[in-house]
Amino acid sequence: MTEHPSPFSQAEAKHRAERENSRDAQAYPQPDSPKGLREPPVAPARVAALKANYKQAWLWFLLIVSLLVAWGIPIRYAVMRYLAFRPAPTGPRDAHAFVALAYEGISDNPREVSVDQFRQHLAALRRAGYNPITLRDVYDFYNEGKPLPRKAILMSFDHARKSSYFDARSPLASAGWPAVMFLWTQPIEDRDPSALRWPYVRAMLGSGAWEVGAQSHLGFTQVTANNDGTRRNFMTSPQWLPAEMRFETPEAFSQRLQADHEFTRDIIVRETNRQPRAFAFPYGDFGQYDERAILVRRLNLDLVSKYYDLGFIHGTNALNTRFTDPRRLNRLLVQRDWTGDDLVERLENAWPREQGIRDLQARTSKLTWLPDWGRFALEDGEIILSATDETTGAKAWMNGSDLFGDFQARFRLTLEKGQFGIFLRGTPDGESHLFFGLGDNGEVWLRQKHTGMNPFTLATARYGADESGSILLELDLRGRLFSAKINGRPLFQEVVTVRGEPRPGMMGLSIWDPEPGAAAATIRMLEVQPLRNRLLTWAPVSSREPGLAAWMNTHATRYTHLSPPWLRVSSRSHSEQLGWDPELFRMFADVYAMRFTPEILMENLENFDPSLPERLADFAAGVGADGIYCNLSELRGAPPLSRITAWIQALSQALLERDLQLKIRLSPALERESTFSALLQSLPALTVVVQDSPQAYFQDSPLERARIVTIETAVIRPQSIPFHTQLSGLDATVNEWVTEVRSRLLREQGQEAFNAGRFDEALEIWGRWSELEPYNAEPLRLQGDVHARRSEFNRAIDLYRASLDRSPGQIPLVVLTARLLDVNVNQPREAMDMLNLYGRLFPGNPEILLARAEALIRRNRRDEATALITRVIDNDPEDLNARVLLHGLLPNPLQRIENLDAIKTIGARPGMEPHFANAIEANHLLIWPESWRLMDYIETQVARESLDPEGPAAFTKLLPRDTVVRENFTLGRMSDHWNAFSDTDDIEDGGFLLAATPATAEAVLQLNRSTALHSAFLEAAIEDARGFFWLYARRGDGTMLRYGFDQTGQIFLQLWQNERLISNTNRFWTRPTGITRLRLEIRGDAAFGFIDGEPAFGAPIRIPDGFGLGWWGISPWAPDFGVAQVILREVAGGPIPVRLAIFPPRPEELTDNEMLGLLRHHTRELQAVAPQWYVQEINGRVRLDVSQPYPNLRMLTRFHHIRLMPGVRAASHRTLDLEQLAELAARDNLYGFTLYFARMPPQEWFDQADRFVADKNLSLLAVHIREHDGHVDIREITPHIGLFAGARSIRTIPIQRNAQAKDTAEAAENASVETTPPEPPSASQDEPAPITFPPPPDKVLLF
Amino acid sequence: MSDPSASPRRPTPPRKKQGTVSRCAKCEISVYTIDSPAPAVCPFCHRALEHKHFDAPPPEKVAVEDDVEEHVRRLYRKPHPLLVGxxxxxxxxxxxxxxxxxxxxxxxxxxxxxxxxxxxxxxxxxxxxxxxxxxxRAPLDVGYRPKISVLVPCMNEEEAIARSIARVYAEGYPDELREVITVNDGSTDNTLHEMLRAQAAFPRLVVANFEKNRGLCYGMAYSTLLARGEFCVFVDSDTFIMPGAIGKLVQGFVDNTVGGIAGHTDVENARVNVLTKMQDVRYFFSYKIMKAAESVYGCVSCLPGCFSAYRRACVLHVMDEWMNEKVFGQSGNYGDDRSLTNLILKDYRILYDDESLATTNAPEDWRTYTKQQSRWMRSSVRGILSATTFIWKKHPVxxxxxxxxxxxxxxxxxxxxxxxxxxxxxxxxxxxxxxxxxxxxxxxxxxxxxxxxxxxxxxxxxxxxxxxxxxxxxxxxxxxxxxxxxxxxxxxxxxx
Structure with a gap:
């Protein structure tokens, strides 16, 4: 071992020595030290040192980890900041259109755009100056009107495809372009490897460069759409349910889509915490590919607006303008084989062609057109549109024609086979458009289609082609006016008016023939020019030339302003040039939608009358002009600009005050851009008229030009008047005018005849109108009205139905027809069918629902009716009609009160007041017995201080009359206390002829403010009468009290309720010659008739408790129209005071006969009697306090219909048990009770009591006798019509103490019974009619 | 061992050598030693062993017929630089x-x-x-030569064991610093005999014999307990160690905090079929990339049993825990290389040395491969789970x-x-x-x-x-x- 050569150091040697030692110690294990094996070897010092090092290493490790964690957030922030998305600058924002691109996906998939290609697209778009926008911009554009940058473009990607994001983001980010990703959530949720994952979606949103929209969850799946297993798109096809052999219902379809939308939205919100703003239709399909799927389209669009702000489709269109429906915005679907330049070229062609399109470009540039289907070719400068072998036709849209609103178009075409058509103002999805069709059989037609509706025909005509077969077609479209010419000849006899609001839209060409592959047309020339504002005027002398009207009828569609020469102003004097008829020009301008601005030719501005502008403006306003065209181009001399400006300012100011416009033409020397700018800027209502196009002046400043156009101070170019014609149309017959004018005339003439009762004439006139406008529904309806008026109901119904066929949307007419069918011709089944049909067509339409409810009420199917009405009310709790209709159906008085309170709440809304007053009147709300609840509201309104005096006045009409009016006609006129519905207003020799019109069976003289009257009288002195003569009281719908006579010699007092005669008293009576005075009177529950002051019948008739209110009036009636009449000499009417007989508490009792004796003389004036029979004990119980039954008193009150309401003494409202009172009243056969209170209970108690009695047969009078001043406080509580008219409140009534002695009863009778009114206290001789005075006060007779 | 051909004398018949069998009756384990000292007590139960003598069979030369140079050359070639580029x-x-x-x-x-x-x-x-x-970077070869024990536990490997042992001896680590212990885990074939034959050729070899099968980890544990070296090098019976590999392998232990080091193993039978080729590529990746990466922070997750070295003290330290590991509250024999690695990893570093080369046999049929994979997967799940409780105490990487x-x-x-x-x-x-x-x-x-x-x-x-x-x-x-x-x-x- 020692020999072993080793280069050990000293340290090694030392170690070795140690090892030697230890080896010796651990040689072989010795038997006596077995534990030696288990002794641990000495751990060398270095192990400990190493362990310490490990600790240090771990500390370092932990330190680094902690540092990484701690610095993570700032580092991440710094990195994000460095990498943050910086949007590219977009320049000024003043544009109103944008294009949108849709990429299905960016990937290596050969069917999709590759990454390189996308880079190319992006580079080309940037080169071409496109500016990216975001969804937020689009939203602001449509919802807040915020303009977009010029050449705005929205980039969007579909399907949430993974590669679209991973591959597109870096080119987009380096360009600073934002983009939109539409999330199809299904593959994301299913973890499809090609779809994005939510963390990436969140990262996209977090980067700021991306926005997300929704693209449905199941929208790309297909559903079984037919029983043969055809599968169609989920969102646009109802599902076929094979198990049930039917399609799903529209409700189920709607719910399916809604569920999908909600699901998608909820997922996106859950994962991204953001509401998706936009929706992209899967396959870009919202149902537009199926023409018949109107419901589907409407539903889909409705759902977009319900769940999102914006909706996108995709296809060949890229452009969206102000007029694009934000629920179906276009996106250009980028195709795989497009290079960047292709894409840009396509987009460039998509922008609106503001200057129209010229022939050459239209015929040679392929990109001008977007072929839709069929064959479209440009060959040899011709457009060939033809069907392919498989198709029946072809269609192409013009790129960039989206803003074609008002324009002139010229086509030269050859129609080989089929029907050629031009779409105007269309949307490419076929939702709305005007369609001008031209068949090879010589027919033309103009059809219109609105969004969500079926198309309808506006006009048809025939044309003749020339020998070559070439057709020159000229179309003019301005506002709602459309006119067409073929080969120079006007096509329709007149201008066609387009329905609805004119909106710009695209122009498209189509060809169609039923035979596949046959249709073909060639277009050789095509030109579209936007329509400029043009002013039509002519030299004054021409106005007399013949044929001006005819010329205008052909050409007027091209003009926007009509300025017939009117005045020539020279020096101080001015001369009116023409005796032209402003009416005629006004109407002419109306018909052609022109502005009517008469022309003033100023020749001199020296020393004109300072009041001239005012007078001119007054005259213009007087003739109904829209403004004045002031021609300053022929000013003599050269007045300084300051004077011209002063004149313009003065005139402009005068016109502005009358809301009129001013158009100015300056002398040629002043027609400069600078002058115009200065004028236009200082006078915003001014329009400048120039000879040339506006471009001539504002060529270099498109901004200026655009600004002028938008604020409608467009520069107008006057027509250079190539014609000099005379306005001979003054004496033209009706037939020379265009249809619009003629139809208006016919309508008015017919109305005149109808009102005059010349029904045959009206029928004839409206019949002519119907022939003139066979598509117009109105004349048919009017003719139906005539027949209905003549009770020829079957004929009327036929006409109404014809009218509905032409225009099915006339819901009021539907309701009317159904009512006629049901009520008048007894065809309830047809009526219900009709209503049910419309109920399906317009589900939820309240008018239809209510009409159905009314029909059901007539069937007495009140529950179903209630259900229908409740549906309307649930939908709109403030539907007054429904509430009114419902009221009659409510069986429970409490419900009725609730309903009335609900109606009251409707009226209590701020701003509702005047309208509500009219509604109360129109709906007869006051005729219900509960109407007193409305009264306090009405009284509040009357007392209200209002800025609008109409408000309280409207309510004043509703208050119950508080004066008696007495009218004689000696002055030859009638006061406004009466309201006459009469043929004549003739008042001769102090007699008023009240006569039915030829169209009516009765004439009516209503007493104003009578609807809420309870106890009142009506009196008439009549001289002569034809037919029946009636005095009506409380007349409502089927409810009335009437008193009168007929020609058969009987006099009647009748009470009708719900159109049934309830009680009738009559006797033979012949009206004596001369003046007869009839009087109808209601006192409480009793109704009396008087002839010349004497009772006509032995006993009054009783008015039942449920009898409602209504108006009071005088009315002759005869079964034939126009026969009934009466000559009235004097009429009077007004309230009757309330009289109560009460017996104050006294210890001794009056006997039955004594009471009878006291009351006998007051039977005709008393409404209620309150003998002191009951007493309230300490515990609140009420008991009978008298021993005798008082049979005579009971009989007296029963006979005279006086309410017997015995008094309850010492009543305390706190302990009073109303239940017990109701039981007592029933037991003792009483009308109710009079409660003598020592102090009046608080209002709350009354409210409570009102509610309590509402459904009980119990009436109460709360009485507090104020002995010290001889008055009584009375408050009524009754479920029936009360004694006092108006709102229920505590009234204070004077006491008339009646002597106990029987002999004084006579005196009392004289003092209190009012059969004839006293003379008015201060009736002056100057005002003999009318005489109004307060009626005698209400009184309490105290015995 | 000395090369007999080195002697100038005529070869004398080999002298019959006497060996010692030390047996534990309770554990039923015998240890055969010839030149090595016989153990005194049973490493498991600490009882005194009864010793007997046996006659070792005459030494035979165990052929190591492979041309190692050629082997390595075949394994690693440099492709053309242009091709590499x-x-x-x-x-x-x-x-x-x-x-x-x-x-x-x-x-x-x-x-x-x-x-x-x-x-x-x-x-x-x-x-x-x-x-x-x-x-x-592989651990630097600083010439470190500690005393090591090479441990070869095996079972039913009669064909390969002798060769394998011979290869360990031929590897080149100084003889006096190395002992080799092989464990026969209750084989049912002639493995023990082959081992004793090898012992005759290499008298310092220690042969332990489990009289009944106990499982690999017992073999590993027992041999570790017997071992006297500072480091234990585990070698599978079918692993072929390249010359110098062990010497290189222990260089990393110069660092006191290192508890184990994995050697680099290639597939020996890579050319047999697609399966083995495939495993070769796979082995290479898991060593050269995975283990190398783990080794940078000293956290190699698995020291493969086929060729890796442990600091013996570490193994002893965790042995109790390793052997008595519980899985889902159920105790049993789960211990394997991975769990041992984990236990050591808790306190020590574990490295990988890509310059220490060995090869091993991989399964040649899909069935075996599947079973092996299943076992590895299980142990790997086990190992990874058990280490989660402490691994966060290591370096964050x-x-x-x-x-x-x-x-x-x-x-x-x-x-x-x-x-x-x-x-x-x-x-x-x-x-x-x-x-x-x-x-x-x-x-x-x-x-x-x-x-x-x-x-x-x-x-x-x-x-x-x-x-x-x-x-x-x-x-x-x-x-x-x-x-x-x-x-x-x-x-x-x-x-x-």
């Missing part, structure tokens, strides 16, 4: 692609979060192995690697299924990043193997990877569920 280039490219895939995967993380995070960690782990192993090593094989099959089965079924394509990553790594270490050894069967690395991923990775679960099993893969088969 090209391979390096390929490796670099592959590695870059794999890194690229990793980066892409981080971006697409959410599409396969499990696979991605797994392959990220695996990638980091394996790359860290390469990086760490590049810092590895080996500690974290250790935990990664613990988790990754468990997740691996799941990931494989996700990437190669579920993904194609659900999404229509195989997770390419996974496939590419695995291939790239296999490629790199296979090429490394080629570059270092010049052995042309480097491609069998792919076979290994494939078989491992598809079949053997699943053994981890089997191993987890059968942790308490004792059966011995390769040798148990013979026994039955």
């Amino acid at each position: 090209a391979l390096g280039l390929i490796g670099t490219i592959l590695l870059s692609i794999a890194v690229y895939f990793q980066v892409v995967n981080i971006e697409h993380y959410y599409y396969a979060p499990m696979v991605n995070i797994y392959s990220l960690i695996v990638g980091l782990f394996i790359v860290s192995r390469f990086i760490l192993s590049s810092f590895y 080996p500690a974290l690697s250790w935990y990664a090593m613990m988790m990754l094989p468990i997740i691996e099959p799941v990931i494989m299924v996700q990437a190669l089965v579920i993904a194609p079924l659900m999404q229509g394509f195989i997770t390419t990043s996974y496939l590419f990553g695995v291939s790239a790594i296999t490629m790199i270490w296979s090429l490394y193997h080629f570059q270092k050894t010049g052995r042309t069967h480097w491609w069998t690395g792919f076979v290994f990877t494939f078989t491992y991923i598809v079949f053997y990775s699943w053994q981890i679960y089997y191993a987890i569920f059968t942790l308490a099993t004792k059966s011995w893969g390769t040798r148990g088969a013979k026994k039955s």
Whole structure:
């Protein structure tokens, strides 16, 4: 071992020595030290040192980890900041259109755009100056009107495809372009490897460069759409349910889509915490590919607006303008084989062609057109549109024609086979458009289609082609006016008016023939020019030339302003040039939608009358002009600009005050851009008229030009008047005018005849109108009205139905027809069918629902009716009609009160007041017995201080009359206390002829403010009468009290309720010659008739408790129209005071006969009697306090219909048990009770009591006798019509103490019974009619 | 031993030598010694041994017929430098692609979060192995010559044992500093006889004989207890030690904190078939890369029983614990090389010496291989689990690697299924990043193997990877569920 050569150091040697030692110690294990094996070897010092090092290493490790964690957030922030998305600058924002691109996906998939290609697209778009926008911009554009940058473009990607994001983001980010990703959530949720994952979606949103929209969850799946297993798109096809052999219902379809939308939205919100703003239709399909799927389209669009702000489709269109429906915005679907330049070229062609399109470009540039289907070719400068072998036709849209609103178009075409058509103002999805069709059989037609509706025909005509077969077609479209010419000849006899609001839209060409592959047309020339504002005027002398009207009828569609020469102003004097008829020009301008601005030719501005502008403006306003065209181009001399400006300012100011416009033409020397700018800027209502196009002046400043156009101070170019014609149309017959004018005339003439009762004439006139406008529904309806008026109901119904066929949307007419069918011709089944049909067509339409409810009420199917009405009310709790209709159906008085309170709440809304007053009147709300609840509201309104005096006045009409009016006609006129519905207003020799019109069976003289009257009288002195003569009281719908006579010699007092005669008293009576005075009177529950002051019948008739209110009036009636009449000499009417007989508490009792004796003389004036029979004990119980039954008193009150309401003494409202009172009243056969209170209970108690009695047969009078001043406080509580008219409140009534002695009863009778009114206290001789005075006060007779 | 041919005299018939048999009746163990001192007490039960004498058989020359030079030359050849350069280039490219895939995967993380995070960690782990192993330096040969004991426990190895012993003696370590102890663990064949024959040739050889089979670890323990050297070098009966290997192996013990050192072992029978070739590549990788990387921080996870050295004091220190190890509360014979390593690792450093060469026989049929793999897997799971309780006290780098090593094989099959089965079924394509990553790594270490050894069967690395991923990775679960099993893969088969 020692020999072993080793280069050990000293340290090694030392170690070795140690090892030697230890080896010796651990040689072989010795038997006596077995534990030696288990002794641990000495751990060398270095192990400990190493362990310490490990600790240090771990500390370092932990330190680094902690540092990484701690610095993570700032580092991440710094990195994000460095990498943050910086949007590219977009320049000024003043544009109103944008294009949108849709990429299905960016990937290596050969069917999709590759990454390189996308880079190319992006580079080309940037080169071409496109500016990216975001969804937020689009939203602001449509919802807040915020303009977009010029050449705005929205980039969007579909399907949430993974590669679209991973591959597109870096080119987009380096360009600073934002983009939109539409999330199809299904593959994301299913973890499809090609779809994005939510963390990436969140990262996209977090980067700021991306926005997300929704693209449905199941929208790309297909559903079984037919029983043969055809599968169609989920969102646009109802599902076929094979198990049930039917399609799903529209409700189920709607719910399916809604569920999908909600699901998608909820997922996106859950994962991204953001509401998706936009929706992209899967396959870009919202149902537009199926023409018949109107419901589907409407539903889909409705759902977009319900769940999102914006909706996108995709296809060949890229452009969206102000007029694009934000629920179906276009996106250009980028195709795989497009290079960047292709894409840009396509987009460039998509922008609106503001200057129209010229022939050459239209015929040679392929990109001008977007072929839709069929064959479209440009060959040899011709457009060939033809069907392919498989198709029946072809269609192409013009790129960039989206803003074609008002324009002139010229086509030269050859129609080989089929029907050629031009779409105007269309949307490419076929939702709305005007369609001008031209068949090879010589027919033309103009059809219109609105969004969500079926198309309808506006006009048809025939044309003749020339020998070559070439057709020159000229179309003019301005506002709602459309006119067409073929080969120079006007096509329709007149201008066609387009329905609805004119909106710009695209122009498209189509060809169609039923035979596949046959249709073909060639277009050789095509030109579209936007329509400029043009002013039509002519030299004054021409106005007399013949044929001006005819010329205008052909050409007027091209003009926007009509300025017939009117005045020539020279020096101080001015001369009116023409005796032209402003009416005629006004109407002419109306018909052609022109502005009517008469022309003033100023020749001199020296020393004109300072009041001239005012007078001119007054005259213009007087003739109904829209403004004045002031021609300053022929000013003599050269007045300084300051004077011209002063004149313009003065005139402009005068016109502005009358809301009129001013158009100015300056002398040629002043027609400069600078002058115009200065004028236009200082006078915003001014329009400048120039000879040339506006471009001539504002060529270099498109901004200026655009600004002028938008604020409608467009520069107008006057027509250079190539014609000099005379306005001979003054004496033209009706037939020379265009249809619009003629139809208006016919309508008015017919109305005149109808009102005059010349029904045959009206029928004839409206019949002519119907022939003139066979598509117009109105004349048919009017003719139906005539027949209905003549009770020829079957004929009327036929006409109404014809009218509905032409225009099915006339819901009021539907309701009317159904009512006629049901009520008048007894065809309830047809009526219900009709209503049910419309109920399906317009589900939820309240008018239809209510009409159905009314029909059901007539069937007495009140529950179903209630259900229908409740549906309307649930939908709109403030539907007054429904509430009114419902009221009659409510069986429970409490419900009725609730309903009335609900109606009251409707009226209590701020701003509702005047309208509500009219509604109360129109709906007869006051005729219900509960109407007193409305009264306090009405009284509040009357007392209200209002800025609008109409408000309280409207309510004043509703208050119950508080004066008696007495009218004689000696002055030859009638006061406004009466309201006459009469043929004549003739008042001769102090007699008023009240006569039915030829169209009516009765004439009516209503007493104003009578609807809420309870106890009142009506009196008439009549001289002569034809037919029946009636005095009506409380007349409502089927409810009335009437008193009168007929020609058969009987006099009647009748009470009708719900159109049934309830009680009738009559006797033979012949009206004596001369003046007869009839009087109808209601006192409480009793109704009396008087002839010349004497009772006509032995006993009054009783008015039942449920009898409602209504108006009071005088009315002759005869079964034939126009026969009934009466000559009235004097009429009077007004309230009757309330009289109560009460017996104050006294210890001794009056006997039955004594009471009878006291009351006998007051039977005709008393409404209620309150003998002191009951007493309230300490515990609140009420008991009978008298021993005798008082049979005579009971009989007296029963006979005279006086309410017997015995008094309850010492009543305390706190302990009073109303239940017990109701039981007592029933037991003792009483009308109710009079409660003598020592102090009046608080209002709350009354409210409570009102509610309590509402459904009980119990009436109460709360009485507090104020002995010290001889008055009584009375408050009524009754479920029936009360004694006092108006709102229920505590009234204070004077006491008339009646002597106990029987002999004084006579005196009392004289003092209190009012059969004839006293003379008015201060009736002056100057005002003999009318005489109004307060009626005698209400009184309490105290015995 | 002295070379008989060195004597100028005619050879005299060998004198019959007398040896001593020391037997413990209780333990039923005998120790045969000739020139070595006989033990006085039983190392297990500490009873006095009864001694008998026996006649050693006449010494025969044990043939060591191998041409060692040729052997080494065959094992390690230098490939052409250009080829090496090209391979390096390929490796670099592959590695870059794999890194690229990793980066892409981080971006697409959410599409396969499990696979991605797994392959990220695996990638980091394996790359860290390469990086760490590049810092590895074998212990310096300072000429340290301590007294050592070479211990050869074996069972039923009658064919190889004599040769094996002869090779130990031929290895070249100074005779006086080396003792050789061989243990016959109750063999049923002529192993004992072969041992005694070898003892006759090398009279200092100590032969211990278990009269009944006790298990390898008893053999190891018994021989360690018998040993008198400062360091124990364990050698398998089928291990062939290259000349100078033992001398090199103990150089690391110069450092007092080192408790054990693993030698480098190649597959002896590498040329037999694909299986052995494959194992050769695999051995090379696990030694040259894995052990080398672990050795940088002195945390080699396993000192293989076939050729490694222990500080005897350390083994004695943990022997009690090692022999009485309990798994799931069940005591039994679990101790093996790995658990011993763990116990030592707790307090000491364990190194690897890649210049100390040996070869060993690998299983030649798949059945044996499978059993061996299963046993290794079980012991590796056991070892890794038992070390988790203290490994965090080591340096963070080996500690974290250790935990990664613990988790990754468990997740691996799941990931494989996700990437190669579920993904194609659900999404229509195989997770390419996974496939590419695995291939790239296999490629790199296979090429490394080629570059270092010049052995042309480097491609069998792919076979290994494939078989491992598809079949053997699943053994981890089997191993987890059968942790308490004792059966011995390769040798148990013979026994039955």
